[in-house]
Amino acid sequence: MVFTIEDIKKEGIEVLDTFKEVAIASDIVISANSPKSALEVAKNYGKYVKVGHDTFVNYNMTALDA
Secondary structure: OOOOHHHHHHOOOOOOOOHHHHHHHOOEEEEEEOHHHHHHHHHHHHHHOOOOOOEEEEEEOOOOOO
């Protein structure tokens, strides 16, 4: 089954447009990215996280970065 943004909005689910909005609104963020970008992503999350909403899981892909 495939859902579009329009389908999601029809259901009343809020769609967040930026990483900042997601970091601020979320209790848990799961990040799947390359090892090369992992530290920068974690630092970016740290700028926006609220105290008490600080669970960040970083899943590094095993593929080598070019």
